[in-house]
Amino acid sequence: MKLLRILALLAPVALAFPMSAHAAMDKDTRNTFITQCATTAGQKLDAKSAKTHCECGANQVDKNFSNAEIARLKDTTKAPDEKLTARLQKVVADNCVQTKK
Secondary structure, eight states, X not given: OHHHXXXXXXXXXXXXXXXXXXXXXXXXXXXXXXXXXXXHHTTTSOHHXXXXXXXXXXXXXXXXXXXXXXXXXXXXXXXXXXXXXXXXXXXXXXXXXXXXX
């Protein structure tokens, strides 16, 4: 059951990722990423938690992905790169998902 909750939290980041950019992302791109992610995450979390989760996701994108990788993830003309998407989900799960104990 915990896995389903974690996956539900990861989905907004993966879905909002096409609007994101690299560490040098501009303010508008970052805000769009966080807003779209928070809208989706807000279906499962309260607004404050969703925003915090999505800000963490944006920070992880900045820290862990190169410009080339981000360009591949942003390319909506092709099927999503499964390896990069899985890596994104893992990075977010490892750094942004907080489970209740």
